[in-house]
Structures are given as C-alpha cells and as structure tokens.
Amino acid sequence: MTKPNDSIHTSSREGVQSSEKNEAGENSGASQGNNASSSIRPPMMPANVRAGQVIGLVEVTGGLGSSIDVSKLADEFSANIETLLPILDTAEMLGLVRVEKGDVYLTEFGSKFQKTSRNKVRLVKDILAKIEPFKTAVELCNQKKSVSAREVSDALFSKGLSWHHSPEMNEALVQALLIHWAIYAKLLKYDGRTGMFELA
Template structure:
C-alpha cells in the first residue's frame, strides 16, 4: 500500500447556526490520501466537499477528530498542500509572474529563485509569453492556468482543487482537464497526489483513481469507487459508462449516510426540497413519458446537452413527489406520474397539490402550521428561523422559496412579499 500523505480520522466539523446552535457540516469522515493517486470528492450541495478540502489544507480547524500530514497532526495550515480555486483568486494588480511567485514569497524564497521557479511553472502550464500580462488581459482558461502554476510552483505533496473547471466553458474545461492529466502522467510532475472536489460525475471518472461519494446534510462518506481504467479515458466506452451509472446510483439512491429519513420520520431538515421548479420537474416527467414511460438519464442529459448533475435536482423533486421511480440510471413514470402528466391543467394542479402536501416535508409543515394558526396566516420568517437551525442562511432561504413556489402552484397557500406573510 502506498504511503498516506494525509489521513483524516473521524473528522467532524460544525459551524454556529443562526440561533446559536451548532450546524453539523461533516460527520465522522475517515479517509487516507495516498502517494501516487488522484482522488475525487464527489457530492451534491450540502455534502461539505469544500469544507472537507479546507480541513485537509488546514485552513479551518476541525471540531473533533484529527487531520494528519505524514503522520503529524495539523495545528494550522498544511505545509504539504497547495490549492487551486474555482474562482481563480488572482491578484488583479499583479502580473502573471508576480501572481505565481506569491506563495514562494510568503515562504521567504529569494527573489532570484522565485523568478526561476515561477518561469519554469509558467512554461510547464503553457503560459510562456504571458509573464508580464495582468489577469484582466487573460481569458478564463488562461487565468485558471495561472492558478495551477501558482499552486504547482510550491511543489506540494498534495495538490488540492476545488471545482477548478466549473467556472470555464465546456471546451476550455475539457482542454484543461486533458492537459492536467497529461502532465500528471509525466515523471517530473511537481506533486505526488491530487485531490479534486467536483459535483460532475463524468469529471470524477475522467480524473480519479478513487472517487469518494459524499452524502449530504451532514456530509458523510457513502461509498468509495475505484476507477481502474487506463488513461486517457474514453467516456464513450462501456466500462466508463458503467462507472458513471454506478456513481449516479450512489448519488440518487437512498441508504445509510445519505441524509434521507424514512418516510414516516421525514422532516424539512432530513429531507430538504430539491432546488427545482414545478415546470422543470414536470418537463422531466413529460420527457420520460414521451419515451414510453422509462428512460436512461445519461441519454436524456446527452440529448439535451446538459450534464447529468444539472438534471439531478429535477430527478429528486419528481421522485420526492412520487411522479418518477429511480432505478440506477433509469427513470420510470409511476402511476400517479402518468396521471399528473396526462391530465388537464386543473386536474394536474390538484394531483401536484396532494403529492406535495403529503410527500414534501416543508410544504407539509407549512400547511399544518397554517391550519393551526388563528387566522390562517403565518409570517414566512417563522419558517425561515426554523430552517436556519439545520441549513446555512442561503440554503434556508432557498428551501423556503422552493416551498412557496410549490405551494402557490398547487394553490395550497399564497405569499405576500410586502407583509412577508404566507396565507392559507
């Protein structure tokens, strides 16, 4: 077995919630990152991927458990890592070369050595000729190359990447991924391991030797999938697609550690509403119905020119409401889904209302709250305060907005923006 560069042992991380109570983000994460491998952390929003990466880098302290670098417990930043960020994080007043030299300057490296190492890194990453350019003169792909050069010039044991391709257009991202893997395959690549955060299933399979699948709310390890495919990898091959399907099933299926409660125990925090509009989830049900009532999600994504991950919230919403059944990578219209998608608009709205009232925990909670209020009205802030006990402020707001949109469509309740009042 290869040496463990970084080891996490039962790592838990909580942040203070809006009401002062702890908001659990990571729960008992144990993981070794080994010399000579690429590891992908794959999960949806709420799975704590970026928080976990920052704990590995030593940028945030863990609440309990331990993070060790080469056997030594961290007490501050991890000296064996450097990071590439999603948003490039370049200093706009510095040139390409000056940006690349930043980390070396912070480590006290002499100006002459900084210059030599920075120019070498710029050359490796394909930016020679742009040493004196400023970030505003560069395209998004070129700016991210600067981010890679700045990280690699430190020659870290472990290169950490937080969704480094998600801010780029599709072709630029594909080109940069390919070049990174080409560099990784060379004997003089200046790092011993890579850990990349992604929500993109195909990206994980293209890059990683191991994929760690995280469940959400809180983040827990659901599974580890090894990708034993030769590089460069062909995403059209049956072996590649089989791993994509396996990961898709892990991300969408229920089971221990996925944060999904049993139906009778479901609460607004255990079963959050997917970030999906009624029109979006209804459109997905119609697409599956038009294909004979059963369809392969990767095929749908390819035909629509979307990533599978873009469709997952719609899948989750349709499954939560009982309109679709999910079997691995296949979607099947249920009996109630058939009624919903073939009925006239008013009947369809009634079906939606009945399903949302019974199967969407937050919508159900709002309906019950309105039924017990003296005048059939409640402040939306009442529910927002409750949601903040289990979600970040932004996620709590998104949950409430989704519930209001679903409730309005089903004519279960209305919302007045001026008075911030939900009315039954």
C-alpha cells in the same frame, strides 16, 4: 449566487427517498438501515428545482416510451448531471418517476400527471404537504393565520433542517420553494405586498 449547502442537500436526498417510502409503507429495511438519520429526517425538497422542470421531465419521459436512460435525458436537454439529478430526485419524491440502474420509468401516477392538461401541480398537493418546507409552513399556518418565510425557515432550523448555513440565504430558499410549489399546488396563498403566506 451561493450554492445550497451540498452536505445537507446530499444527505437529505438519501433521507428524503427512504423516509418518503417509509410513509408509503414501501421501504425496504436495507435503505432505512443505511442511513440512521433517515428515519427521523422528514423529506426535504431540493432547493433549486422548479415545478416547470419536473413537468418537463415527466412529459419527455412519457413521450419517449416506457423508460429513458438518464444519460440520454441529459443529452436530450443539454443538461448536466448536477442540474438533472435534483430534478429526478424531486420527480421521484413526488411519486412521478422511478429511477433504477440509470433508467427513468414513469409511474402510474406519473402517467396520470403527464396526461393532465392543466394545473398538473395540484395533483401533488397532498404529497407536498408531507415534504419540508411545506409541512412546517402548513403547521404554522394552522397555528396562526399567516406566516413569513423567515418564520418557516427559523422553525425548520430549530428542527435541524436547513438548505443553507446562512439564515438569510436559507430564508430566501424557503421563500422560493413555497412560492414555486405551494402556491401552484394550491396548498398556500401568498401576498408579495406583505410577504406573508396563508392556507389556500
């Protein structure tokens, strides 16, 4: 399978965190200044991270005490860094963990998330609504009753945002992200028979 565009993914990783912090009013001037595009680039969800992986990460981090070394986490799950880092990025973007000097700390919100027994992903619904591609999907659903993944990916592309240079692959990645996160969080509804998303 073709991998997502690394350059886009990497730059979005930097930008996502700083701009997310901007919205929360917690960003230091230094990280904003380090990446000129971060102030205009909205947070973007890494393409290949699934909700179950983030839930697993939070549970393991919480179960092992206040913090865990990233390398130990990788060992614990026989996961390589290429797999683990986007999961960590996503968990940090959602405000569930804080990564500092190679250690992963559970935030207060992450601790609440860990202790919630059912439908954990619904707790991050409001945060997801500020992250792409969910933000654009919700905007489009507000304009017209239902949208396809293609319409969302085209709208994002026109804003200069994509996960892959191929439109078809980009659409598939957007579709997977919307299904794996937005439906879980009850942000959107989806009907596989029509391929259309609606507000939940």
